[in-house]
Amino acid sequence: MYVCLCVGVTSHTVADAVADGACTTNDVAQKCGAGADCGRCRRSIRAIIESADPSVDSSGGPSVRRGRRPR
Numbered sequence: 281m282y283v284c285l286c287v288g289v290t291s292h293t294v295a296d297a298v299a300d301g302a303c304t305t306n307d308v309a310q311k312c313g314a315g316a317d318c319g320r321c322r323r324s325i326r327a328i329i330e331s332a333d334p335s336v337d338s339s340g341g342p343s344v345r346r347g348r349r350p351r
Contacts, residue, residue, distance in 0.1 A: 283324045286317035294325055298332045305329070 281291045289312050297311040305325045309316035315325050 283328070284314035284317070284321040286321075287313040289314035289321075291324075291328060294328045295332065298329050303329060303333075 283289055283291050283294050293312050294308055294314050297308045297314075300311065302308045302311050305315050305322045308314055308325050308329070315322045
């Protein structure tokens, strides 16, 4: 399935980039180009990253546990 239509990147290519160490959408964009142009595919890229390792925060920001407020 195509994830990024701007540069023609498939979900398999994104998964390969994640397996090769990409853990944010910016990392994926640098490795294969997906998400580097218009950005509409970044939600799909995040889902692929999180499905590979649910503990990773793929937003590129600091890791925050969801559902809990800091004290």
